Amino acid sequence: MPALRVVLGDQLSNEISSLNNIDAENDIVLICEVFAEATYVKHHKKKIAFLFSAMRHFSEELRNKKKYQVEYFRLSDPEPMSSFTQAVEKTLANHKIDEIIVTSPGEYRVLTEINGWQELFGVPVDIREDDRFLCNQFEFRKWSKDRKNLRMEYFYREMRKKYSILMDGDQPVGGKWNFDIENRKSPNSNFDVPETFSSEPDKVTLDVMKLVEDKFSDHMGVLSGFHFAVNATQAKLALTQFIDERLKYFGDFQDAMIQGEPWMYHSHIGLYLNCGLLSPLECIQAAEQAYHDNHAPLNAVEGFIRQILGWREFVRGIYWSEMPDYAALNFFEAKRELPAFYWDADTKMNCLHQSVKETSQNAYAHHIQRLMVLGNFALLTGINPAQVNAWFLSVYVDAFEWVELPNVSGMALFADGGYLASKPYAAGGGYINKMSNYCKGCSYNVTKKNGPDACPFNYLYWDFLKRNRNKLGNNHRVGMMYKVYDRMSDEKKELIAEDSDKFLASLDDNTNPKH
Ligand code: DLZ
Numbered sequence: 001m002p003a004l005r006v007v008l009g010d011q012l013s014n015e016i017s018s019l020n021n022i023d024a025e026n027d028i029v030l031i032c033e034v035f036a037e038a039t040y041v042k043h044h045k046k047k048i049a050f051l052f053s054a055m056r057h058f059s060e061e062l063r064n065k066k067k068y069q070v071e072y073f074r075l076s077d078p079e080p081m082s083s084f085t086q087a088v089e090k091t092l093a094n095h096k097i098d099e100i101i102v103t104s105p106g107e108y109r110v111l112t113e114i115n116g117w118q119e120l121f122g123v124p125v126d127i128r129e130d131d132r133f134l135c136n137q138f139e140f141r142k143w144s145k146d147r148k149n150l151r152m153e154y155f156y157r158e159m160r161k162k163y164s165i166l167m168d169g170d171q172p173v174g175g176k177w178n179f180d181i182e183n184r185k186s187p188n189s190n191f192d193v194p195e196t197f198s199s200e201p202d203k204v205t206l207d208v209m210k211l212v213e214d215k216f217s218d219h220m221g222v223l224s225g226f227h228f229a230v231n232a233t234q235a236k237l238a239l240t241q242f243i244d245e246r247l248k249y250f251g252d253f254q255d256a257m258i259q260g261e262p263w264m265y266h267s268h269i270g271l272y273l274n275c276g277l278l279s280p281l282e283c284i285q286a287a288e289q290a291y292h293d294n295h296a297p298l299n300a301v302e303g304f305i306r307q308i309l310g311w312r313e314f315v316r317g318i319y320w321s322e323m324p325d326y327a328a329l330n331f332f333e334a335k336r337e338l339p340a341f342y343w344d345a346d347t348k349m350n351c352l353h354q355s356v357k358e359t360s361q362n363a364y365a366h367h368i369q370r371l372m373v374l375g376n377f378a379l380l381t382g383i384n385p386a387q388v389n390a391w392f393l394s395v396y397v398d399a400f401e402w403v404e405l406p407n408v409s410g411m412a413l414f415a416d417g418g419y420l421a422s423k424p425y426a427a428g429g430g431y432i433n434k435m436s437n438y439c440k441g442c443s444y445n446v447t448k449k450n451g452p453d454a455c456p457f458n459y460l461y462w463d464f465l466k467r468n469r470n471k472l473g474n475n476h477r478v479g480m481m482y483k484v485y486d487r488m489s490d491e492k493k494e495l496i497a498e499d500s501d502k503f504l505a506s507l508d509d510n511t512n513p514k515h
């Protein structure tokens, strides 16, 4: 029974379930570059180049090392494919196929497309579980079923026990499950951030870069400086370099932002994990080993492992149990258009300017830039969650909807009303000033609360609370801030309202339909 084994662009793992028990002689593996995937949101140029290069490398490995028969469609072919469905149709027409086998995709949108194949093509379709994740959907639903609000911490503890990671019998190593309290150092020391992993683009990558420049020239970002790993061997080197050189400082400066230091002590392996070049357990075990070898402290190792074993699995569980409704949630009924500077970085607010500039350059920004600068601004100014999600999904090289949507809608925008996070991550300029050196180079004054040169975050923060009092007034974690607001003089409240109205009106004059 020859089968068509479809491997999607974020399924580039030898162990992917769609390739289990393959009949190398008779089965066909299909990997395809398609317009629909590159353009349903206009992905950053570097993201498309990374994925296409990784897909081309992976298909060559399957052909040469495994001797599989691979059908690979390029967007540079004379008849490029518009969608997965078209590519499957074409392959079915060219080969005798009795069955389609595919691993469940990372996005609800694509699952809906695949669900239609059996009827459309009249061939049985076997959609297999994506067992590269450490918690399957059944297990997650069992855990989350009767909980009104979900908190990652308890889920994470279960996962630590299940995989026996950083455990001392049935107790956590070091006597605590979570060392985050030690992970919030301000960036006030001298930094000597090691160079991030870099790999020269090879011929395959250079070809792909040319293709991207040709076909997607109007997408965000630049291709110059492309340095990502594009196969599993290189990705493993990037992981090893992180473990050897950065992990020890990862915890301490996890939330710090320094102008001109986009990579800091972060791992930058999310892009490899999320497309399958690295597996979660290999990253977790490498970090745990570094702790046992006294190479990195517990606060760093635990924090890193929590991101993968806890947070990553947790948000995926939420995505699949809550879709498709989750994508439409808009707790604050936020309607504002995304300002143009999210695309062109043209703003006098230095923290936003730097974060967008780096995003455009690297298809990457680290989690505090995403959450507390770009996300926080969108939250405070009430930007429509659908537009914010589309932006995050398109510009970050590691972003796929299963991970992007809960992080943006749930954590950054509180659009799910507190299902995922216990309070909105709203902050004024003081937080950004504490965690970064952006304010020194800003046209606004972070210590000023009102007036034309006051940091806009300072008044927007209060305006956000005031606007949403009916939704947040009963949230006990925000309650304190309402007490502070209520104690302000009427004159002060008036100034906050005036400054905010002026600022928000200027934002509305500055939207950009280009993307
Ligand atoms: C993100 C992306 C892009 C830009 N292009 C492709 C592509 O041409 N072919 C492909 O198989 N996958 C691509 N991807 C990743 C898919 O969008 C991803 O598999 C789905 O979002 C499901 O997670």
Ligand code: SF4
Residues within 6 Å of the ligand: 348, 349, 350, 351, 352, 428, 429, 430, 432, 433, 438, 439, 440, 442, 443, 444, 445, 446, 455, 456, 457
């Ligand atoms: Fe950002 Fe305000 Fe600091 Fe400027 S002063 S960098 S706008 S936080």
